[in-house]
Amino acid sequence: MKKTINILVSLLILAGLSSCNNSDSTSNKGALNSNAAERVYVAPGELDEFYAFVSGGFSGQLAVYGLPSGRLFKVIPVFSQDAEKAYGYNEETKPMLNTSYGFIPWDDSHHPDISQTNGVVDGRYVYINANNTPRIAKIDLTTFETTEIIEVPNSAGNHSSSFVTENTEYVVAGTRFSVPVPQRDMSIKEYKGNFKGALSFIKVNPEDGGMEIKFQVLMPGFNYDLSHPGRGKSHGWFFFTTYNTEEANTLMEVNSSQNDKDFIAAINWKMIEEYVNNGGGTMMPTNYAHNVYDEKTHSATSTMIKEVLVVNPVDVPGAVFFLPTPKSPHGCDVDPSGEYIVGNGKLSANLTVHSFTKMLDAIENEKFAGDAYGIPILNFEDVLAGVVEQPGLGPLHTEFDGKGNAYTTFFISSEVVKWKIGTWEVIDRKPTYYSVGHLMIPGGNSAKPFGKYVLAMNKITKDRYLSTGPEVTQSAQLYDITGEKMELLLDFPTIGEPHYAAGIPAEIVMKNSKKIYSLEENEHPYAAKTDADTKVVRNGKEVHIYMTMIRSHFSPDNIEGVKVGDKVYFHVTNLEQDYDVPHGVSMIGANTSELLIMPGQTETFIWYPKRVGVWPFYCTDFCSALHQEMQGYVRVSPASSNLELSWSLGED
Numbered sequence: 001m002k003k004t005i006n007i008l009v010s011l012l013i014l015a016g017l018s019s020c021n022n023s024d025s026t027s028n029k030g031a032l033n034s035n036a037a038e039r040v041y042v043a044p045g046e047l048d049e050f051y052a053f054v055s056g057g058f059s060g061q062l063a064v065y066g067l068p069s070g071r072l073f074k075v076i077p078v079f080s081q082d083a084e085k086a087y088g089y090n091e092e093t094k095p096m097l098n099t100s101y102g103f104i105p106w107d108d109s110h111h112p113d114i115s116q117t118n119g120v121v122d123g124r125y126v127y128i129n130a131n132n133t134p135r136i137a138k139i140d141l142t143t144f145e146t147t148e149i150i151e152v153p154n155s156a157g158n159h160s161s162s163f164v165t166e167n168t169e170y171v172v173a174g175t176r177f178s179v180p181v182p183q184r185d186m187s188i189k190e191y192k193g194n195f196k197g198a199l200s201f202i203k204v205n206p207e208d209g210g211m212e213i214k215f216q217v218l219m220p221g222f223n224y225d226l227s228h229p230g231r232g233k234s235h236g237w238f239f240f241t242t243y244n245t246e247e248a249n250t251l252m253e254v255n256s257s258q259n260d261k262d263f264i265a266a267i268n269w270k271m272i273e274e275y276v277n278n279g280g281g282t283m284m285p286t287n288y289a290h291n292v293y294d295e296k297t298h299s300a301t302s303t304m305i306k307e308v309l310v311v312n313p314v315d316v317p318g319a320v321f322f323l324p325t326p327k328s329p330h331g332c333d334v335d336p337s338g339e340y341i342v343g344n345g346k347l348s349a350n351l352t353v354h355s356f357t358k359m360l361d362a363i364e365n366e367k368f369a370g371d372a373y374g375i376p377i378l379n380f381e382d383v384l385a386g387v388v389e390q391p392g393l394g395p396l397h398t399e400f401d402g403k404g405n406a407y408t409t410f411f412i413s414s415e416v417v418k419w420k421i422g423t424w425e426v427i428d429r430k431p432t433y434y435s436v437g438h439l440m441i442p443g444g445n446s447a448k449p450f451g452k453y454v455l456a457m458n459k460i461t462k463d464r465y466l467s468t469g470p471e472v473t474q475s476a477q478l479y480d481i482t483g484e485k486m487e488l489l490l491d492f493p494t495i496g497e498p499h500y501a502a503g504i505p506a507e508i509v510m511k512n513s514k515k516i517y518s519l520e521e522n523e524h525p526y527a528a529k530t531d532a533d534t535k536v537v538r539n540g541k542e543v544h545i546y547m548t549m550i551r552s553h554f555s556p557d558n559i560e561g562v563k564v565g566d567k568v569y570f571h572v573t574n575l576e577q578d579y580d581v582p583h584g585v586s587m588i589g590a591n592t593s594e595l596l597i598m599p600g601q602t603e604t605f606i607w608y609p610k611r612v613g614v615w616p617f618y619c620t621d622f623c624s625a626l627h628q629e630m631q632g633y634v635r636v637s638p639a640s641s642n643l644e645l646s647w648s649l650g651e652d
């Protein structure tokens with residue numbers, strides 16, 4: 001017995017010693033370090049410190065996570081239908097997915113960006129791009145719902161999007177693929193010199209975040225990959241990386257990698273805004289959709305717009321310049337002061353940093369190295385602020401901590417590298433698992449980053465998670481960046497492919513979060529605001545059911561007189577006025593999703609009765625102890641039946 005105690009004591013001493021050792025060393029073991037778990041642990045009942053809005057890539061959606069926990073709170077449907085929430089399935093939100101190509105149920109979403117006031121994220125809206133069928137969406141952060149989508153004409157592969165200026169004057173969208181503008185039947189081989197790259201400046205209404213395309217700059221036919229706004233001293237400018245300045249149209253992996261340097265295009269949007277405000281530019285016929293969701297009618301409308309104002313950059317001298325940048329740059333990032341523009345040359349050994357001040361100087365002194373289609377090219381040496389020498393392989397994106405440091409991802413060497421702005425020296429590097437794309441520091445695209453964490457978003461996961469067949473989840477990794485060295489704290493899986501994310505302190509968003517929709521303010525044309533408003537109306541073969549739901553019944557819950565061949569509209573209003581009490585509804589055989597209806601809201605689905613009988617519907621969201629009692633029946637008679645419509649609740 002005594003011996004056992006002795007062993008225990010010495011084990012305890014050993015354990016104590018080793019934990020001392022751990023806390024003494026600034027361990028570079030990353031997540032293996034003893035207290036990483038503590039630093040991401042958000043205890044039951046506690047709240048996360050940051051929201052992270054993580055793009056879904058080919059899922060077309062936007063996922064909402066908490067940091068540091070990495071817990072998933074919501075997937076906000078944006079460009080893809082979502083049967084869980086009826087987005088794109090119910091009659092009210094179908095118009096959100098309307099385009100000039102008709103109804104499109106999917107897209108590829110890459111870059112969320114949060115609205116800003118005075119260069120600081122204000123938490124009002126998130127904007128995000130659709131790549132495939134070019135669109136920009138607005139998500140309202142009071143409701144966490146997509147409330148507006150605008151199509152971008154003359155564009156293809158809408159990738160250098162959707163970044164906002166420091167007072168959300170504009171959200172900007174740039175085309176990745178150049179195309180004939182306007183579209184026409186022509187030989188692909190005649191690309192060079194004939195295709196155009198449209199950079200779209202979408203004006204934002206300061207009142208409601210609403211979008212309107214103010215003008216498009218029709219640039220030479222390069223690929224416009226990414227962009228960021230100037231800020232502080234460079235406010236009024238916007239910067240876009242280009243690749244394929246070769247203007248190749250085939251075997252791009254070889255043919256678009258010929259030039260030693262491509263460009264960062266610097267656009268003085270304030271100057272062009274003034275130009276168009278004074279009547280400059282040309283109105284071009286086109287066709288694009290503008291879809292707006294109205295919170296009072298709980299319904300979206302889609303309007304087709306028939307013209308867009310285009311600007312030839314050569315017509316606005318002094319507004320557009322090219323900064324030579326090695327070599328097929330991907331990311332284009334501007335530091336919090338607005339002085340430094342970082343070009344992440346995918347195929348370059350070094351990172352190139354341009355100086356805004358030097359750029360203005362060179363422009364002032366007209367020190368040009370030539371021009372491309374009439375747009376002046378500045379000298380590389382004249383605008384260079386510095387070079388980060390050999391930091392890694394395959395640089396993609398850079399963010400800033402607001403304390404003078406920058407963090408760049410390297411896809412090929414799978415790492416995040418921390419370097420110092422001004423001295424350009426590498427301070428630290430940490431591996432990612434694996435092949436990191438973007439990274440995100442909350443407030444990263446602003447004058448005021450919240451430099452506590454960096455979130456790395458990885459393309460390849462391989463052995464990091466339990467196997468799930470050929471498809472392995474993509475993932476995010478959280479690093480603590482408060483110290484000199486970065487520390488890996490956490491891995492968590494993501495929805496779709498996380499290209500980019502936008503982060504913000506939770507308190508900024510939380511205080512504006514909506515709890516319910518006011519039933520009084522509900523202006524849906526088919527709303528039933530009390531049980532007395534419920535009815536069933538026939539109009540030829542169309543039957544409209546004005547239905548309500550409240551814990552724990554539907555009104556009406558017995559309906560007769562529906563016939564085979566009818567088109568039955570269920571217009572259902574949730575009468576609840578309590579936080580977090582949605583009800584759901586679906587009908588057997590309905591060729592659409594359930595509805596998930598928030599308190600005070602009205603939504604509609606269509607049901608085609610195909611067979612004679614008595615058919616049930618029920619609540620799909622477990623809402624109360626009597627949720628299983630929340631159900632009803634529709635009697636379906638033959639098409640030839642003369643049975644009149646009748647409806648009831650609580651009658652025998």
Ligand code: K7E
Nearest residue numbers: 110396437438499500
């Ligand atoms: Cu994945 Cu910004 Cu679309 Cu780089 S992009 S990784």
Ligand code: CUA
Nearest residue numbers: 583619621623
């Ligand atoms: Cu309402 Cu379940």
